[in-house]
Amino acid sequence: KQEVTQIPAALSVPEGENLVLNCSFTDSAIYNLQWFRQDPGKGLTSLLLIQSSQREQTSGRLNASLDKSSGRSTLYIAASQPGDSATYLCAVLPNAGGTSYGKLTFGQGTILTVHP
Amino acid sequence: EPEVTQTPSHQVTQMGQEVILRCVPISNHLYFYWYRQILGQKVEFLVSFYNNEISEKSEIFDDQFSVERPDGSNFTLKIRSTKLEDSAMYFCAGRPRVINSPLHFGNGTRLTVT
Numbered sequence: 001k002q003e004v005t006q007i008p009a010a011l012s013v014p015e016g017e018n019l020v021l022n023c024s025f026t027d028s029a030i031y032n033l034q035w036f037r038q039d040p041g042k043g044l045t046s047l048l049l050i051q052s053s054q055r056e057q058t059s060g061r062l063n064a065s066l067d068k069s070s071g072r073s074t075l076y077i078a079a080s081q082p083g084d085s086a087t088y089l090c091a092v093l094p095n096a097g098g099t100s101y102g103k104l105t106f107g108q109g110t111i112l113t114v115h116p
Numbered sequence: 117e118p119e120v121t122q123t124p125s126h127q128v129t130q131m132g133q134e135v136i137l138r139c140v141p142i143s144n145h146l147y148f149y150w151y152r153q154i155l156g157q158k159v160e161f162l163v164s165f166y167n168n169e170i171s172e173k174s175e176i177f178d179d180q181f182s183v184e185r186p187d188g189s190n191f192t193l194k195i196r197s198t199k200l201e202d203s204a205m206y207f208c209a210g211r212p213r214v215i216n217s218p219l220h221f222g223n224g225t226r227l228t229v230t
Contacts, residue, residue, distance in 0.1 A: 031215070031216075032216055034218055034219070036221075041224075041226075042223050042224070043120075043122075043221040043222050043223040043224050044159070044207065044209075044219075044221040045221070046218035046219065046220065046221075049216065049218045051216055089159065091159070101147070101211075101215045102147055102149045102161075102164045102209065102211060102219060103161045103164060103174075104151075104159075104161060105161070106158045106159040106160075107158065108157075108158050109158075
């Protein structure tokens with residue numbers, strides 16, 4: 001059974017710092033990995049999706065890397081801003097075939113606080 | 117940008133009552149999902165729905181749960197007889213045909229069972 005773990009559980013940094021969030025998964029047979037942002041009381045906003053054949057994806061100040069063989073992904077946030085404060089979730093999609101391709105397994109998230 | 121819309125945002129119900137949570141997916145989406153998040157816990161998959169039938173469901177999705185897309189627009193999750201442990205945030209999600217498209221989630225319905 002796939003298990004996804006995120007470290008650290010919480011992170012507090014001053015504005016302007018570069019930071020790294022970590023995600024690990026136990027079963028390397030994944031189709032893709034997604035990073036989401038969740039604001040309090042809100043839904044999940046997709047930030048980046050990395051296919052299993054890719055090593056990294058970039059969007060603005062965000063860069064996600066994937067090392068499938070070691071079961072790890074990192075989300076790098078450059079020049080953090082107070083507006084980046086949120087919970088960041090990673091989720092993996094299994095490479096198990098089937099028609100749904102939507103049964104994501106989530107980590108517990110990293111709560112990020114960026115203070116001015 | 118198109119959004120997944122969920123109603124209501126908060127539902128309070130008494131144990132044993134039936135509830136229906138509603139979702140309006142993005143128009144070009146073909147695959148639909150329900151997830152839930154119990155307070156302080158991970159987001160969990162409940163069910164996937166494609167071509168008007170369930171394609172996959174988790175162990176959580178027992179006989180008390182059902183889904184349907186009655187009018188080709190709304191996508192609903194029904195809980196027949198709610199229990200205290202059903203209290204959670206319920207998220208609807210969808211994606212288009214392309215497998216490597218990210219899932220788009222709604223803002224969720226907070227269900228409180230008293």
